[in-house]
Amino acid sequence: MALAHGVSNKVEAAYSKRDLFDRRRALAEDWAAYCVEEMSRSPSETVGACYHRAMNKFAEPRKKTAQSGKGFDFGTPLNYLSIPNIEWANQITQSQVVGCAYGWQKIPELGAHIPSISLIARSAALIRSAFEEFDRWTKGSDDDAVEMNIVLLKNGGYLLGISREPSRALALSPVPAFFDAVHLVQSWIKTIDTTNKTLLDLREYCRALIAPVAVGPVLMPPLMIVPDARVPMRSVEGVRPLVKFQLDFGDEDQEDLPPTAKMMLQVHRSSKDGSRHADQPSERTPSVWGAKRSNVLREMFPLSVFRSKRRGLPELVRGQLGTVKVADWQIEQAVCNLVMSKVIGSTGRHYNGISSKGLVDKIASAAAAYSEIADGRDNLEEFGPADIARQLWLDADYLVGAVGERARDGSLSSRQSILQRRGYLEKQ
Helix, strand or coil, X not given: CCCCCCCCCHHXXXXXXXXXXXXXXXXXXXXXXXXXXXXXXXXXXXXXXXXXXXXXXXXXXXXXXXXHCCCXXXXXXXXEEEXXXXXXXXXXXXXXXXXXXXXXXXXXXXXXXXXXXXXXXCCHHHHHHHHHHHHHHHCCCCHHHEEEEEEECCCCCEEEEEEECHHHHHHHCCCCCCCEEEECCCEEEEEECCCCHHHHHHHHHCCCCCCCEEEEEEECCCCCCCCCCCCCCEECCCCCCEEECCCXXXXXXXXXXXXXXXXXXXXXXXXXXXXXXXXXXXXXXXXHHHHHHHHHHHHHCHHHHHHHHHCCHHHHHHHHHCCCCCCHHHHHHHHHHHHHHHHHCCCCCCCCXXXXXXXXXXXXXXXXXXXXXXXXXXXXXXXXXXXXXXXXXXXXXXXXXXXXXXXXXXXXXXXXXXXXXXXXXXCC
């Protein structure tokens, strides 16, 4: 790739016909940044002398820096898995729901009759247990904590799905900003073979701004094989009907289906063709890292960031670093890492005394209970520009390694060049 590099394997060299232009350009940019940094330290030195000094330094064996501290990036993906109770879906399935009945039901709280959807079940005990779980979901929220989706199929049938509404579930059990919330969504899905006019009328009704719908269970008579609209069905004792103001309808070929409806349709198609389709996880892009990092710094360390700006630390740190350009968030993150290192109780600063493998667990445990209070005390008093500059180097080195890169030397500029090339820093 460079003049001093060659491919020792003759077979590999024979087939290596590319010019590796992108890699050579990145190498040249890194080398140029390094030379500029060296020259800035000795302005009176000739270019030739600076070149030889830089080459000699570059050729020296690398010194291990792992023992002098550790860095961390608050944009690091750290999943917080919330495992829901899935027994309710088994209870609905075992209650043998055979279909749905549509009609009108009087709701005393509203003082009016509203459209209703009734799940026709054979087991009162099992369907009652499922609706008792729905009631627990609505505590501290509303009945729309139970999400219901209907997807009309092109073959004339439709899919009915019930699940827990994710945003309301998250509101009742908030996850610290330090973590990426991962909620496992358990859904009960029923395929209905035919669509009647009442269901289509209900869809039109739900287009209104305010369109409450009652949802509850009814029991199918013991000797009945298939539902018959002419035979009355009794309600399940002890079950409160849900009053939903959001009932989502969609079509099979609709492109903008809600996420849960898309999942329902995916499961339906998979069961038909015997295949299994899984959505690929989204790539952890620089913008995703940046969005999470910004959120963590804003929610976890609002006073530390404010105090660092009030004390003029960004300007002092930049003066410490000389010609090396750094972003505001890098300085803010370095300050917050110094604060967190103190909270954890590491020996010295920069997470000293904590193993690399145990660092994330230590930070995660402390972050779950950490908060900042404006009590008049300055938690940054003991940190100077040199401390922040050192932590910034460690943080940049951490991020370079996290994205699968390796700096060519021990300078901050080489790490900044890599982060710029990879899109984690704006080009200066």
